[in-house]
Amino acid sequence: xxxxxxVELPIPADDVERALSRDPRxxxxxxxxxxxxxxxxxxxxxxxxxxIRLRRNVIVExxxxxxxxxxxxxxxxxxxxxxxxxxxxLDADIEVASLGSYRAQLAMSARYVPPLGAVGRTIDRALLxxxxxxxxxxxxxxxxxxxxxxxxxxx
Amino acid sequence: xxxxxxxxGDRRLIEAGMALASELxxxxxxxxxxxxxxxxxxxxYGALGVLTPDxxxxxEFITVGITAEERAAxxxxxxxxxxxxALIREARPMRIPDIGADPRSVGFPPNHPPMKSLLGxxxxxxxxxxGNIYLTDKQDADAFDDEDERVLVVLATQAAVAVENARLYxxxxxxxxxxQRLQVLEERERIGKELHDGVIQSLFAxxxxxxxxxxxxxxxxxxxxxxxxxxxxxxxxxxxxxxxFGLRPGILADRQLDQALKEMATDFAARSGVVTVVDxxxxxxxxxxxxxxxxxxxxxxALSNVGRHGAATTCRVSVxxxxxxxxxxxxxxxxxxxxxxxxxGMGLQNLQERVGSLGGVFQIESTPGEGTTVRATFPx
Numbered sequence: 094x095x096x097x098x099x100v101e102l103p104i105p106a107d108d109v110e111r112a113l114s115r116d117p118r119x120x121x122x123x124x125x126x127x128x129x130x131x132x133x134x135x136x137x138x139x140x141x142x143x144x145i146r147l148r149r150n151v152i153v154e155x156x157x158x159x160x161x162x163x164x165x166x167x168x169x170x171x172x173x174x175x176x177x178x179x180x181x182x183l184d185a186d187i188e189v190a191s192l193g194s195y196r197a198q199l200a201m202s203a204r205y206v207p208p209l210g211a212v213g214r215t216i217d218r219a220l221l222x223x224x225x226x227x228x229x230x231x232x233x234x235x236x237x238x239x240x241x242x243x244x245x246x247x248x
Numbered sequence: 249x250x251x252x253x254x255x256x257g258d259r260r261l262i263e264a265g266m267a268l269a270s271e272l273x274x275x276x277x278x279x280x281x282x283x284x285x286x287x288x289x290x291x292x293y294g295a296l297g298v299l300t301p302d303x304x305x306x307x308e309f310i311t312v313g314i315t316a317e318e319r320a321a322x323x324x325x326x327x328x329x330x331x332x333x334a335l336i337r338e339a340r341p342m343r344i345p346d347i348g349a350d351p352r353s354v355g356f357p358p359n360h361p362p363m364k365s366l367l368g369x370x371x372x373x374x375x376x377x378x379g380n381i382y383l384t385d386k387q388d389a390d391a392f393d394d395e396d397e398r399v400l401v402v403l404a405t406q407a408a409v410a411v412e413n414a415r416l417y418x419x420x421x422x423x424x425x426x427x428q429r430l431q432v433l434e435e436r437e438r439i440g441k442e443l444h445d446g447v448i449q450s451l452f453a454x455x456x457x458x459x460x461x462x463x464x465x466x467x468x469x470x471x472x473x474x475x476x477x478x479x480x481x482x483x484x485x486x487x488x489x490x491x492x493f494g495l496r497p498g499i500l501a502d503r504q505l506d507q508a509l510k511e512m513a514t515d516f517a518a519r520s521g522v523v524t525v526v527d528x529x530x531x532x533x534x535x536x537x538x539x540x541x542x543x544x545x546x547x548x549x550a551l552s553n554v555g556r557h558g559a560a561t562t563c564r565v566s567v568x569x570x571x572x573x574x575x576x577x578x579x580x581x582x583x584x585x586x587x588x589x590x591x592x593g594m595g596l597q598n599l600q601e602r603v604g605s606l607g608g609v610f611q612i613e614s615t616p617g618e619g620t621t622v623r624a625t626f627p628x
Contacts, residue, residue, distance in 0.1 A: 094478065095456045159437075159492065161445035168489065184486065186444075202452050204482050222463060 096225040099188075099200035100237045104244055106165075106191035109199060110158075112240040113167050113187065117155055120239045164190035185229070187236065199240075201233045257399050260288055264403055268410035277414040281371075281381065281407040282312045288403060289396040291383035293363060296371075297332060298379040306332065306379075314361065321359040330354035335368040335380045341401055342368040345391035347384070367392035369400045373408035381407070440492035448488055455481040505533040505540045505567070509547055513565055520555040522580070524563045532569040535628055536576075542606055543567070543576055549599050550578035550622045558582030558620060574626045581619040587612055599624075 102109060112120055156168035167187040185203035192198050205225050264284040271277045278296055286294035293313035297306035309325035328336050334352045335342050344350050344366040356363070363384040370377045381404055386392050455478050462474035506528035513524040536543050547565055554563050560582030567576050596612060603610040603624040614620035 095452060095459050095482070097452070097456060159441055159444050161441045163445060166444055184489065202449075204452075204455075204485060222459070 096203045096229045098230045098233050102197045102199055102237050106189050106197035109189045109197045110165050164188050199237050201229050203229050261402050265406040272417045274414040274418055277410045278310050285381050286312050288399050290387045292385035292387050295382045339370045339377050341397055343392055365391040369404040371404045371407045373412050451481050451485050516551045522560050522563050527566040529568045532567050532574050546624050554580045572625050573628045576624045579621045584614045584616045584618045584620050587614050
């Protein structure tokens with residue numbers, strides 16, 4: 094299944110790319126300090142938003158970015174670190190595109206495996222879709238906040 | 249060619265120099281040097297000891313005049329004791345009429361053929377000794393003479409140039425291959441960018457659209473068909489991403505090979521209705537770890553064939569290690585086909601090429617009405 098979400102950030106695209114190219118502990122939301130930081134495998138928390146955040150741990154893998162003509166792609170994959178429950182495995186690209194000199198669009202195009210295997214396919218697909226969208230939205234909102242917050246701190 | 253006068257010797261040396269110049273690979277040059285030295289001096293046996301980088305011992309020993317079996321019976325090659333070591337240390341021509349009588353001799357190992365006379369010379373290039381030529385048992389005389397030594401010294405000089413040329417050639421070849429590899433990587437990067445910025449984005453948009461339609465429709469049949477199309481698009485995107493990012497197939501993430509194959513089989517069984525069992529030997533799987541992504545891809549293609557063409561009810565995927573090597577097999581009880589008539593179709597050529605490119609052997613056994621076995625065997 095597919096999910097996509099984007100936010101606009103009040104900073105140049107180059108700054109966003111630089112932030113995403115640095116240590117993921119600076120921008121992956123809720124990354125625990127004691128997380129198992131080995132190479133590009135990280136443990137992070139994801140959820141549906143402030144109100145009902147599950148604080149579910151996922152293993153995040155980050156690939157080498159691709160810089161295309163119109164935008165840059167930062168490949169990312171996450172899988173639940175323990176009992177998968179309602180949480181899907183997810184492959185995504187975090188995309189950075191310039192919206193002029195001082196603004197950037199941060200987007201996430203995600204593909205995920207419905208949870209619960211075959212059972213997952215039979216339950217309310219609309220609900221699953223909303224869960225995935227909410228998860229992606231929550232994750233990307235917090236990535237954006239982390240990047241903007243970090244830049245403000247540096248400035 | 250031995251027992252010749254100096255003029256004849258010079259002519260033969262010129263020919264030898266030309267012969268050496270025609271060789272390009274270092275291994276071929278080294279062997280040619282020994283063959284020419286034996287030929288020019290009338291020695292029964294010849295050898296070339298390539299020295300270690302510190303120049304103190306022998307790291308490679310090329311021989312002429314003894315068979316592979318005789319050489320194997322001698323055990324480990326010499327590293328530079330006795331007279332061989334003396335030539336290494338002194339780095340100048342050495343002529344010994346009776347090896348056994350020389351105080352520097354340490355004798356021969358068991359199974360060594362008897363040898364009496366010795367003629368040796370270093371191969372020196374750029375002020376450094378590359379190795380030494382050793383010749384033994386002059387065939388038409390008791391010992392090597394001045395002319396033999398002169399010929400060998402000249403040959404060793406020519407050999408030094410040939411060795412240097414061969415090394416430069418090897419280096420150039422390696423550089424060429426590296427450049428080619430970099431060009432391939434650059435091209436792959438370019439294709440990756442284009443695929444990602446164009447094809448994947450378009451596929452994603454189509455997938456989102458179809459997914460929305462599947463959710464919106466009240467017709468379960470249409471919904472299922474749309475979802476199936478969404479899954480196909482999802483798989484296409486995944487394959488493209490795996491290619492672009494050089495990632496392992498998605499199914500391999502955080503899973504061992506046997507788990508990945510079992511998951512793939514479960515998914516295949518659910519989609520195709522073919523009862524599929526997986527039998528993976530843990531030892532074989534661990535030996536295939538570095539090729540796990542390729543194994544997954546091979547099995548995926550083989551299962552895809554079973555699903556599309558096999559009309560099978562059961563299928564077995566196995567990974568085992570036997571006398572032939574590491575064997576991956578996909579076996580079904582479907583309709584089978586005539587292998588000779590269908591060799592290039594049904595995705596078999598892709599499978600064959602993939603297995604071949606990985607250094608494996610691809611086999612297919614099938615008889616109409618009796619199922620099909622696809623087998624890939626890799627060295628263990």
